[in-house]
Amino acid sequence: MAAKSQPNVPKAKSIDSITNDRTASQGQWGRAWEVDWFSLGSIIFLLLCAPFIVYYFIMACDQYSCALTGPVVDIATGRAQLSDIWAKTPPITRKAAQLYTLWVTFQVLLYTSLPDFCHKFLPGYVGGIQEGAVTPAGVVNKYQINGLQAWLLTHLLWFANAHLLSWFSPTIIFDNWIPLLWCANILGYAVSTFAMVKGYFFPTSARDCKFTGNFFYNYMMGVEFNPRIGKWFDFKLFFNGRPGIVAWTLINLSFAAKQRELHGHVTNAMVLVNVLQAIYVIDFFWNETWYLKTIDICHDHFGWYLGWGDCVWLPYLYTLQGLYLVYHPVQLSTPHAMGVLLLGLVGYYIFRVANHQKDLFRRTDGRCLIWGKKPKVIECSYTSADGQRHHSKLLVSGFWGVARHFNYVGDLMGSLAYCLACGGGHLLPYFYIIYMAILLTHRCLRDEHRCASKYGRDWERYTAAVPYRLLPGIF
Numbered sequence: 001m002a003a004k005s006q007p008n009v010p011k012a013k014s015i016d017s018i019t020n021d022r023t024a025s026q027g028q029w030g031r032a033w034e035v036d037w038f039s040l041g042s043i044i045f046l047l048l049c050a051p052f053i054v055y056y057f058i059m060a061c062d063q064y065s066c067a068l069t070g071p072v073v074d075i076a077t078g079r080a081q082l083s084d085i086w087a088k089t090p091p092i093t094r095k096a097a098q099l100y101t102l103w104v105t106f107q108v109l110l111y112t113s114l115p116d117f118c119h120k121f122l123p124g125y126v127g128g129i130q131e132g133a134v135t136p137a138g139v140v141n142k143y144q145i146n147g148l149q150a151w152l153l154t155h156l157l158w159f160a161n162a163h164l165l166s167w168f169s170p171t172i173i174f175d176n177w178i179p180l181l182w183c184a185n186i187l188g189y190a191v192s193t194f195a196m197v198k199g200y201f202f203p204t205s206a207r208d209c210k211f212t213g214n215f216f217y218n219y220m221m222g223v224e225f226n227p228r229i230g231k232w233f234d235f236k237l238f239f240n241g242r243p244g245i246v247a248w249t250l251i252n253l254s255f256a257a258k259q260r261e262l263h264g265h266v267t268n269a270m271v272l273v274n275v276l277q278a279i280y281v282i283d284f285f286w287n288e289t290w291y292l293k294t295i296d297i298c299h300d301h302f303g304w305y306l307g308w309g310d311c312v313w314l315p316y317l318y319t320l321q322g323l324y325l326v327y328h329p330v331q332l333s334t335p336h337a338m339g340v341l342l343l344g345l346v347g348y349y350i351f352r353v354a355n356h357q358k359d360l361f362r363r364t365d366g367r368c369l370i371w372g373k374k375p376k377v378i379e380c381s382y383t384s385a386d387g388q389r390h391h392s393k394l395l396v397s398g399f400w401g402v403a404r405h406f407n408y409v410g411d412l413m414g415s416l417a418y419c420l421a422c423g424g425g426h427l428l429p430y431f432y433i434i435y436m437a438i439l440l441t442h443r444c445l446r447d448e449h450r451c452a453s454k455y456g457r458d459w460e461r462y463t464a465a466v467p468y469r470l471l472p473g474i475f
C-alpha cells in the first residue's frame, strides 16, 4: 500500500539534527471532541451491522459448514428465505444463560477478590498493584494486575474437569455456541448502556469524561475514560481481558475436543491454531502491566466499541479458525505446518520484542540498551487538561526506528499464520487477517493523529526520523 494518506512523507533525518522542541502541543488530546460526518456514518453502520456480521459468520458455520456465500446464494436463488435460516438458528436457552452467568461471575470474583500472588513466585512477572498512564486530565489510576492468575486458575479447573472431575463435557462451549452468543450480546449491550448512563450521571472521574454532543458517537466510543465501581473494579481492564481473552483459549480447547468427538482425532492444524493463539493469550496476561500503557487502556474511552466488542466480537470472531476446523478437519502436510509455525513464531517474536523495547525504554526513562546500544531518543512534551506540562520520550531505535508501528507488523504475521493453518478451502477463516489489517491500519492512523495533537512539533520530528508507519518503503 502506498503512503497515500500521508502525502508529505518527510525524508529520514539524522538523529543528531533533532533538537528538543519545548513549544510542543498545547490543549486537548485524547479521543475526539467533535464528530465529522464520515465518522458518524461509520459508527451508525457498525452499531447497526456488527451484531449481524457476527451472527452471519457463526450461522454460516452452523448451517452451511462455514461456506460464507452459502446463505446469500440460497436466498438469491430462492432455495431458502431469511425466515428459514432464522427458524433453524438455536435460541437462547436456560442452560446457556446459567452457564454464561456462572462464567462471568467466576471471572468477576477472580478479578475482584483474589489479589495477585503470581508475582510473588514467578521470576520476571510483574503483577499486583500497578499504575496506569497519566490520563488527559492528569489522573494516574492504580490497577490490581491479576489476569495471569485468573487465566491459570480457570485453565487448571478446565483440565481438572476434563481429566478428573467430569462436571461438564469439554465440548460444552461448542455445544452451546449460538445460545451463548445471545447471552454475550445481552451483556455487551447492557454494559455499554450502563457505562453511557454512568458517564452522564455518576462518572468516576468527571474531568476525564468527553461529550461530543452526538449520542451515537458517545455511545460507541464512550463518555467515561476509566469507569469504575468501587476502588478496583475497572471496566476497561476487566472487559478487555476477562471474560473474552481468558475464554479465547478455552473456546479453542472446546473446539479441539469437538473435533476429536466428531472425527476421532485432533488434526495438526487444530493443534497449531490452539498453540499459536495460546502463546498470544499467555503473552497478553504475562504482560498485563505493559498492557496498561497500550491504546485500549490509556487512550480509548469505554463505550460500545470496547464493551460489546470485548463480550461478542472478540470471543466469536477471533476464534473462527478453531470453529472452522471442527467442520473441516484440515490435516496439513509437514512443510505447510512447519511454514505456518515459523511464520507464527517469527510474527510473535517481532510483536513481543517491539512491544518490549518500547516498554523497557519508557520504564527506564531511556536508560537501557536496545539491540545492544544506547537508544536514540526524541525528547517531547505535552500539556494535560489541568494545564500541567509533562515530559516524555520517543524511541527511535530498535523496531521503533524501522517503522513507527512495526509491532503491528508482527501481529499481522501471527494473524496470517492462524489463517494459513486452515488451508485454502474456504474464505471464512481468512476473515481474521482481513479484519486485523483494517483494524491495525486504522489504529495506526488514529494513534498518529492523537500523537500529533499531543506532541505537536515533537511528533513531526519523530515522523521525520522514522518516515514509514508499518513497512519501510511501502507504507
Ligand code: NDP
Pocket: 293, 294, 295, 296, 351, 355, 358, 392, 393, 394, 395, 396, 400, 404, 405, 407, 408, 411, 440, 443, 447, 451, 454
Ligand atoms: P502501541 O503499543 O504501538 O502504542 C502506541 C502508543 O505508544 C502511542 O500512542 C504513544 O503513546 C506511544 N509511542 C508511539 N511511538 C512511540 C515511540 N517511538 N517511543 C515511545 N512511545 C511511543 O499501540 P497499541 O496499544 O495499539 O498496541 C499494543 C499491541 O497490541 C500491538 O502490538 C498491537 O499489535 C496489539 N493489539 C492487538 C489487538 C488485537 O485485537 N489482537 C488490538 C489492538 C492492539 P504516548 O502517548 O504514551 O506517547
